[in-house]
Amino acid sequence: MKRNTHRWLSILEGCILVALGIHILNSAGLLISGTAGMSMILIRLTDFSFGELFFFLNIPFYCLAWFTLGREFTLRTFISVSLLSLLSEWMTHYATLTIHPLLSATLGGLLVGFGLIILFRHNASLGGLNILAVFLERKFSIHASKTTLIADVGIFIAALVFLDLSQLGYSLLAFILLSSVVGRYHRPPEWAQVQDQEIH
Template sequence: MSTPTARHSTLDDTQGIAFGSFMAAVSVVLLTHLGFVTGQTAGLAILISYATGWSFGPVFFAVNLPFYWLGWKRFGPTFVAKSFMAVALVSALAVVLPAHLHFGQIHPAVGAVLAGCLTGAGMIALFRHGASLGGIGIVGLYVQDATGFRAGWVQLAFDAVLFAVALALRDPATVGWSFLGALILNLTIALNHRRDRYIA
């Protein structure tokens, strides 16, 4: 016999989105400190930041803007409002945190694993409170609905192109360590976020 599950309150969602956004922003500060890249729209924003010298925060906010319309059609206004809040928080924190958070010498392997875990924990919190940080997943679902091509493969293809472009801006070793971080991130989410086990 199943037990009724209480839905998240507004306060629950607020603290969950704040926590997830903070963890993701700390990870961005760590990634950029190490010169690493990552996948999805955050990775795109980091690459643009490296190539242009522009601050990550405003770039990340801007690259996500085109995806809100798709998110509205696919998931509805509540998802878009929560995701907009999360993206805005990460963008703002990524500007503010570097003045208050400083890293010393970090072995690339440790940095990659830590960044993956931080982002993974943040993303799980956001997912569980009905929010997201990136638009590529939404595009993937649209492609899947329209063509039958799996959304996961769309995201993988995007990340493959992203890391290929990263080789033009970063040395191969740095891109390799970055890939390790992205792998840890995806494993963290895959092993710890199951809709059939967490339904609140």
């Protein structure tokens, strides 16, 4: 019971860190990687909010998670995605920020990175490319930071259409900081090894 409570509190804390990081980046018109970055681009093209887009874009990835990463992982990921969507909506309505883009990129990239680390260590993710990163790490020993970096490049290329050069530069800084944090602090947790044995 105590271990389970600790896990869910950690997941909540991870979601809060990521939501705050994304809100800081959104406030400065900057981007981050993965499904969150896709949502940040799409809010410029649609009438949907970030929270709504993030939630719906993740739906197709639950099938991959369910059949390859397990029911528990999928459940925790679904709850994490839902929490982040709700927290993002709440922050958009109640937290107005004016931050220099350099500080926004630094804080946003670091907060999202550390939030993801917490989620990875508790058998959860924020869906989308994070599911793919965990899947590739567990099945093929490809470090999550490599998958994240590839996603960063794709989002950055798509962002060329929507951002000016200064915004692109600051967004690139956020990308680098996020990848650096994941690369230095993420270690495959014990649950990955245990569940691999269950799968095989």
